[in-house]
Amino acid sequence: MFSPAYSRSLGQAASFASAYRNVGVETGLTDASPHKLIEMLFDGYMEALKQARGYLATGQIELKGKALSKAARIVDEGLKSCLNIQEGGRLAQDLHDLYAYLTLRLTLANVRNDPSVIAECENLMLPLCEAWKAIGPQVHAGRLS
Structure with a gap:
């Protein structure tokens, strides 16, 4: 269905939803494809960083900490947990390493x-x-495997 780095059968879409729920977001899960769930994780990550920047700029340190923690959880419990290292090969390993690095950098930030x-x-x-996001239309049309 899509890249082996994130490959899962349709029957395992529930694990994507579970990973997404683990990071505290419920909206849009019911009808979302595995590809869409990953997209939602990316969007949630970017939004959490945007919020963290805003909170930091206004001196709201506790809220900044919560936003950065959410971003780190999205990476660790969402994106990284969905990787399929066995089938994804080097790409999956590179993503795993990137996500580990991001978690460290978010903690430092x-x-x-x-x-x-x-x-x-x-x-x-x-x-x-x-x-x-760019490959979404191809995934939904069944052109990626």
């Missing part, structure tokens, strides 16, 4: 209140988000 590290985390994930 939180501890240091450093907006440049938040921006780095956003810039590292943005190309993946855009690419994932």
